[in-house]
Amino acid sequence: MPGYKLAIDGPAGSGKSTISSLIAKKLGWTHIDTGAMYRAVTLQAIELGINLNDEASYRFLETSKIHYDFDRIFINDRDVTEGIRSEGVTNNVSLVSSFPYVRKKLVDLQKMAAEYGNIVMDGRDIGTVVLPHADLKIFLTANVEERAKRRFKELTKKGKETHLSKVIEDILNRDQKDSTRKESPLRIADDAIVLDTTYLTIDEVVNKIIELTDKKEN
Ligand code: DC
Helix, strand or coil, rough: CCCCCCEECCCCCCCHHHHHHHHHHHHECCCCCCCCHHHHHHHHHHHHHCCCCHHHHHHHHHHHCCEECEEEEEEEEEEEEHHHCCCCHHHHHHHHCCHHHHHHHHHHHHHHCCCCCEEEEEEECHHHHHHHCCCCEEEECCCHHHHHHHHHHHHHHHHCCHHHHHHHHHHHHHHHHHHHCCCCCCCCCCCCEEEEEECCCCHHHHHHHHHHHHHHHC
């Protein structure tokens, strides 16, 4: 596998995507947000009106094309970067990502996408399943109040009306589903470095991870 592979995992709201995107920009590497891929499948499933509980209905993935262009994500060449952040998608993505068929399809795509070049990939199972031989594995954590506050800020900035207590409830709910599902649950890889970001700024986390990448390279 030529190139440096950096795996960043963590629970909802731990800042993975923002941090991974900034690291990729600073280093000139490619960023792959795997959560966005599960969200894209969820959006397509909702739009197609399939029974979300029926694993066999996800066969539509045999013919759909998901791809990235910088930080934008497309389904069958349609830009869905904003659409995948809707409440309908957020509420159903844990269910959709629990199906082995869906995971197999996306994990295959993710492995292929990471094959060449310097890659920062973020998600829930990158260090454990997708890139078990990554050069560096980071597991980001933060306490639930802090994660909820970050999500709340993001949502209100986008003009979405919500309450902090509702965001906390959603995050706890998603944590529970993501870490107890049978197929590749959220788990810290044995060789991952755990970084608690509760009291760190985004820049501090970005710089710390870049420092760790440098150390691993030398
Ligand atoms: O990172 P996010 O909140 O956008 O991810 C959305 C959902 O996708 C999350 O609740 C769990 C799932 N997911 C997953 O199961 N495996 C990944 N590698 C990434 C995300």
